[in-house]
Amino acid sequence: MIFIGPGPGSPTSKNDTGLIYDLLKEVSSDMTKYRKIPIFGVCLGFQAICHHLDSASNKNHNEIKYLAKPVHGQVASLKLINEEHPIFKDIILDDTELLGTRYHSIYYSARMDKETYDSHAEFKVDPIAVTNDDILMAASISNTSIMGVQYHLESCCSNHGLNVLCNYIEKHVVPYYLSKERHDYIGNICEYLKGEEECFELLSNKNEESDSGSGKKEFNVDVHSHYVHEKDLIGLHLNLISLFKKMFGGCLMLGSLVKQKHRGEFSIFGIPNDSSSYYYYDLTEESIYKDDWQNESTAALISNDCDRKSYYQFIEKEFQTWQNNINVSSENEAIFNSLPFTGGYLGILNYEMGDCVPKLAKYSNSIGAIFAKINQALVWDHFEDKFYFIDITQQKNNNNNNNNNNKNDWNKEMIETVLKEIKNNNEDQTSSKETLLKTKFPVSNIEKSDFETYSEQFSRCQEYLHKGDSYELCLTTQCKVTLSEKIDPFVLFSKLSNMNPAPFSSYMSFPKIDINLLSSSPERFIKWDQNLDNVELRPIKGTVSKKKDPKMTLEKATSILKTPKEFGENLMIVDLIRNDLYKLLQEVELKELMSVEEYETVYQLVSVIKGSKPKKGHHSGLTGLDILKSSSPPGSMTGAPKIKSVELLQEEIESLYVNERGIYSGVTGFYSLNKKGDWSVNIRCLFSNDNINWRLGAGGAITVLSDLDGEYEEMKIKLESALQIFE
Structure with a gap:
């Protein structure tokens, strides 16, 4: 046939x-x-x-x-x-x-x-x-x-x-x-x-892997748990980041600042120590670098003249080598398998790291991806009211008893310090928040996409849509905020978190390479379990503002979001995602079609797609990172069909204003040593390379039913979610 x-x-x-x-x-x-x-x-x-x-x-x-x-x-x-x-x-x-x-x-x-x-x-x-x-x-x-x-x-x-x-x-x-x-x-x-058959090539060759069941393991995984009772969800997140910054010189956080089932259940604090490092990919040089977190040494070149796929392959190989050499005791095994994160990688992938995004000759910010190796972490289960302290240590041939004692002392000290922080947080819930909300930052200039430029981009979208070159184009713009002096990214994140708390917030700061991402994202991109029996995507398309109409209710928002335009926007992305998953998985199921969810400043139309069971044959060694790579960038940020839409946006439409999207509309998340992963879409976020110039992106899906004024207004509503911290 x-x-x-x-x-x-x-x-x-x-x-x-x-x-x-x-x-x-x-x-x-x-x-x-x-x-x-x-x-x-x-x-x-x-x-x-x-x-x-x-x-x-x-x-x-x-x-x-x-x-x-x-x-x-x-x-x-x-x-x-x-x-x-x-x-x-x-x-x-x-x-x-x-x-x-x-x-x-x-x-x-x-x-x-x-x-x-x-x-x-x-x-x-x-x-x-x-x-x-x-x-x-x-x-x-x-x-x-x-x-x-x-x-x-x-x-x-x-x-x-x-x-x-x-x-x-x-x-x-x-x-x-x-x-x-x-x-x-x-x-x-x-x-x-005849011709070249399209065949998905896995990132790793299972035949080259070491036998995970033989030989002595190099690393021990230790897990301690403790019940907590917090009264200020957002405040405690911020206080813990501040605490870890003081103690260890940094902290990476993927946090659920809104407690919700299925999309706001856990928060993860990655704690760097003297053995922590991260690997990043330079898009312009096509090189992979390794940098240590705490020492002052310069980054080491790992590989040059390598494409984006080579970076994913490198990360997968490093991950499997590490994962094959960890030892989990029988007393910790059940917890290790149940937690979302048990040590591993916390990472950022730019939009330009997607397979189908055309390569540029030069990038304004060359760093396209960062994966940080985390061997100490705090995982917070919001529904069980529990903290889990994760500690991965390298076994030593000598002085094992002393090493174990030091490790236990470290955990005991950490638990005592964190519990003290919780107590202090619960005693003072309001004053710090009020101070944050009143904080004014030294803004010297705010540069937004003007209506004329947006109108020209919108017209080009309509031209390609009517010709049949695309069905939906996710047109995005970027705003640049310039400060008159450097501000600690954590202070900006603190205000953002209080003004726009979200289930997929991110604080990702890498001072040595000047990369900072502060996100209050409402959208999960992809989540997978250990055996890829449950792969979930939650695309968002369709937005109604609360601030524009203070009397807006869930019922009213639902009637607005179920119009043919909004329905079509969401359906096209759902079908696109189902197609992406069917390439790699045997079973794909639509669990929710266009449910309306409420957030701090907007109502949004959300669908849930689940896949399972890697395809047989050459997909038998499929990993979560394979699916992440294959599905990036998120379909909700491209339009449909994906490949052609991405090409049109980058080469013919968005190039009128910006060179590349960068971190915005990429993804942020984790790849855990228990083989689980969870990644969110970088929207409602700020990012910077120097702590002076901050970029914010916003956009929306353009279809043949779109109205110029309506789309421009929706873009401004989304932009305001993050931009409001500077006003």
Whole structure:
């Protein structure tokens, strides 16, 4: 079976259709010879089949036309013209409608033009289904095994898609493969199917790994737990960061500053010590560096002349070497497996670290990724009211008893210090917050994207959307805040946390290389468990402001967010993510479709997609980092389809104002030694390379239903979530 489609692009363009163009040209040259080969087209593939193989159409007539209003991410009720067609027969067993999700601005019109169409031709388009306004949605080529659908039958909002494919396979594919003459049918068509097969290459080679079950382990993992009762969730987070900065010279924090099930359950404090280090990737130099956290030495070059994939491979190899050499005692094993983080890597990935993002010749900030090696951490379970102290120490041949005693003393000291901090925090909950909210920072300039530039970018988006080059483009802008003097990033983060607490907040400060990320993100990108039995993504699309309408309620926000525009925005990203996961996982399930969630300053439309079970064969060694790399950048920050949308945004649209996105719309999270991971999208955030110039990004999905003024206003609302700390 040859499956072609879906798009984007035009069926008349060889640049858009590639080998499909050559394939169908060959088939059309001898339809009698190739008519039994099962070819099924979707969307662009369907249009291409009709355009190249419909011998009844008048080729002087322009049968490929543009819709008056493109339809992207909209669900249509379909009418069956031929209810007895074997592919669609008996698929609707009750009174439900046949529904199809449409993603197209181009359609095939010749079959509906009675004046120029020869209905007696041997190989003609036979309509099967149309929309209420008679746009062709499904058809076959008469006297062949070739057919297709204009709508996306794989979309989560299309129904009976599996039945259609199963019927097609039963009617055309199985008989073809059982036929003795099938090799005669295929003819020269094999030449067009040759080429480089798309194959996902794993980051690690399991054959090269050391045996994790043999030999003496080099590292011990120790876990201590203690109950806590805090009265000020945000205040204690900030006080603990401050405490660890004083004691150890730094702290990395991934925090749930809003206590919520499924998206605000844990906070993680990575505590650097004299053995802590981090690996970063320089995009311009294409080099990997290692830097120590506490000493004054310069960064060491690990590898040069290596691409982005090489960095991921390096991190995966380092992780597996470390993970294979840890020893977890039987008394700690249950806790080790249950916690989200048990030591490992805390990291930042720029937007430009995504596979499909075109490489630039030069970057304003070259550091594209940082993974910090954390062997001491505090994990806070907000629902169990427990602190877990994680300590990974290297075993020594001599003085083991002394080493263990020192380790236990360290944990005892830490517990006592943290408990004292909790007590102090609970006794003074309000004064520090009031002081923070009144703090004014020395702002010398705020540079925002002006309306004229945004309008030009919006117009370009609409041009590409109407041409069919994309269905949705996530247009982003950046604001630059310049301070007159350096301010400790922690002070900025403290105010941000109080003004916009979020379930996926991040404090990531690397003073030696001048990288600072302060995030109050509401959006999880991806989370995975130990065996990849539960891989979850939670894309956000659709925003309603609370501040703009103080009387806004959840009910009112829900009615606004369930309009065709907002529905289409979210649906397109959901379908994109499902496609990303299906490349690597056997099972993908839509758990929630467009639920409305409430945050500090906005209501947002959220969906939940879960995947499980790595595919067999060459995916048997799949890891969480493989899925993270393959899925980046987040679909909610690109648009759909991802590859083409990313190219258009970077090369034709956003380049009007900024060179690259950088940390904004990348991801931040952890890769734990128990093989778990959790990453959030870098939105509602600030980032800086010098503690003087701070950048803030904001944007939104542009579709053909978007309104310029409305999108510009939504962008400003999102920007204000973080920008408000400077006002």
